[in-house]
Structure formats: structure tokens, C-alpha cells
Amino acid sequence: MPTSSSAQFEYTSHDIAQTQALGQLLGALLRPGDVVCLSGDLGAGKTAFAQGIGRGWGARERVTSPTFTLVHEHRRDTDGTVFYHVDCYRLDGADDAWGIGLEDLWHDDGFVAIEWPEHVQAALPDERLWIAFTSLDAHQRHLVLRASGARYVGLLAALREQLSGQLSATG
Secondary structure: OOEEOOOEEEEEEOOHHHHHHHHHHHHOOOOOOOEEEEEEOOOOOHHHHHHHHHHHHOOOOOOOOOOOOOEEEEEOOOOOOEEEEEEOOOOOOHHHHHHOOHHHHOOOOEEEEEEOHHHHHHHOOOOEEEEEEEEOOOOOEEEEEEEEOHHHHHHHHHHHHHHHHHHHHHO
16 A cells, blocks of 8 residues: 655555556656656566556567666657666766766656666756655565655655555445
């Protein structure tokens, strides 16, 4: 069951489908300029969540891990905006982030989901949505979503509303 405050929202996912479904709800709410940071150990569910974001937002192609390419661009047909999926695992600090033009991505025509943001934290905007993933067992994940800035507090409120509507429709 989710627990929350205005700037923080906690959720326990019981399987990959629930992790992707929460990502899908968030993806439908994202807009150009948004920055979503996905933090957690290997296998904690970051890419599965990003796949849900892509589905909810309307990406044309399947979302996969950008570990070796650093950045995947996903477009949607309806308006041409871009979902930038970034993997910072191989980066070491703000200089590396600036070297790949990370900052340009949230000033462009899309939004950004960043895996391993802790590797480039000094290069990230102060206002963002930070999602920390923790593996509880082979299937369950605990997610803590923290909003920094009014846009992201509103985004969490909208996500809670979408989630409660989904829960009441199934319950």
C-alpha cells in the first residue's frame, strides 16, 4: 500500500508488472523539461520502471537499457517530443555529465529519465523527481519517490490520484 506526504511518496511493488504499471502512470504525466532520476542497485527495477514510463508516455519503440550507449532517444508520433533515457553508470562526476551534454537534454524538446543519477548528482537540476529503488526479495521492490520543486510536488499529487483511481477501479 502506498504511503505519502506532499513531497514524498512510497510504494511497494510486488512484481515487475506493478513496477512497470507505476512507471506507465508516471509516463502519462511527464512533459518536456521534466527530470526523473532512477536510483538503486543493479536489478532493482530501474529499467523496468523506465519501460513503463515509455509505454505510458507513448514511445514508438520498446525501451531498453542504454548502459553501453549512454543515451537512448524515444520519440512519440503524436507530437514529436522525445523521451531521453540515460544511463550514468559509466560516468564519474559532473564533468563526465557535461561532457555528454546531459544538461542539454532537459532543455530540449523532451524529458529525461536518468539511471544511476548519483554518479552525476552535481550536474543535475535542483528541481527533479528522484526515485530510489530497493529490492525486498526476488520480486518485490520498494520505491521512494521524492519531489524537489513545485512542478514535482504537483506531479506526485497527480500520480497519487491516478494510482488511487486505479486501485478503486480494481478493488
